Amino acid sequence: MSPVTNRQLYLHQRPVGIPTADDIRLRTVDMTTVGDGEVLIENHYLSLDPAIRDWMSGNDTYMEPIGIGECIRSTTLGKVLESRHPDFVAGDYVQGLAVNGWEEYTINPGELLSKVPNDGKYPPRYYLSIFSGAMGLTPYFGMLELGCPVAGDTVLISAAAGAVGSIAGQIAKLKGCRVVGLTGTNEKAEWLVNELGFDAAINYKECENLSEEISKVCPERLDIFFDNVGGKILDAALLNLSDHARIVFCGAISSYNASEPVPGPYNYWQILAHSATVKGLLTTNYVDQFDRANTEIREWLESGKLRFSEDIVDGIENTVEAYTRLFSGMNKGKLLVRLAAADQ
Structure with a gap:
């Protein structure tokens, strides 16, 4: 009825x-x-x-x-x-x-x-959730197609405890990268490291100078920055790029609620200084590959290599x-x- x-x-x-x-x-x-x-x-x-x-x-x-x-x-x-x-x-x-x-x-x-x-x-x-464009598929294509991780790379993820960031970091780990997450609570930072296998996590809300803290935790600088936030966090990451770094622009949650035009990024010139690339991510560009991607995501889940x-x-x-x-x-x-x- x-x-x-x-x-x-x-x-x-x-x-x-x-x-x-x-x-x-x-x-x-x-x-x-x-x-x-x-x-x-x-x-x-x-x-x-x-x-x-x-x-x-x-x-x-x-x-x-x-x-x-x-x-x-x-x-x-x-x-x-x-x-x-x-x-x-x-x-x-x-x-x-x-x-x-x-x-x-x-x-x-x-x-x-x-x-x-x-x-x-x-x-x-x-x-x-995990098999959707809103969670599993977005970080899958963003990290693998745009981030192009190589074993030994240092990867920084913003909003790392969120739906996308938590999976993006694990995929980078599966590819042999050193992965650091940015998050807003100590509880989430512990979850990223102790349960999801991130190498380190930074509570950005407790940092007086986020750029300096990223530099301490990532002394070899960033090969990939997977950005879900934009704003001040993006600016801090830009000051820590390695040469030929890849920035995956997945989201800009810091500006979605802004009522005025958002300035910056102030450190945009670092992209030129390090010959970095910035690529925007729309999961809908990969619709014809969804089934293939979900097949691999299922294999990771069933083998215990991926948690969500x-x-x-x-x-x-x-x-x-x-x-x-x-x-x-x-x-x-x-x-x-x-x-x-x-x-x-």
Whole structure:
């Protein structure tokens, strides 16, 4: 039986700073009918990702801004309730990569969706975490295709305890690199070293001079900087580059909540001084390689070479509060919201 109404979170106004319940509000709307070629999804998990904040801003980015009054665009994982598309049947698990929304039900064209295995080997939600573009695939392609790690390289990861950073660092370790993580608490620093196998971790919030601290921990300088943050952390890393260093520009969480233009990086000239390269990472550039990448990620998981963490919050009504954790550093690993319909 198809649902009659749908609870969803929509953009009421463009946020200034970290989004609040005044900016993103919960409403109940009537469901529309499923048209030809479309699929009705009962969402089980919502993905909470830093990039969504940029889509709320109205800025010119790699995706269309979320319009005022529109449901918050996101990646979700759910079950098909009704299908008028030949590739899907009721009961299938599907993912919509940055095309679904923070809502209980989504109707979308089938060509925008991908089927998720439900064979009992892994929970379907893993395709919203470790096997997704928002967690496993982003660091996989960023590190291997853009970072190009070589055994013996020194690698620095910002936001290292987050969904992407924690995996990026482990992949670099698998390639024989010395890996250092930047994070905001001593607990996370210990987790990176003691559980994930990082060689060292720096709590940047306790550093009077972050550039000097990076220099102490990485005396041979940085061959790869995997950047999820930008801002002052990027500037500190730039002062520690080795010649021909590679910078992977994955995100800039430090600036997503800025209300004024963000200056810098002040030390941009270091890129020239060290003949460094900076490459921007969009995981969607590698869609045709997702299956191959996930095959290798599964092998690492099953052999115990790769570990990951999920931070799961229950209830659509708690989504906005949970989302703020990304900007306060309170989350560890992949942040998801589990909806009432979830069965795994």
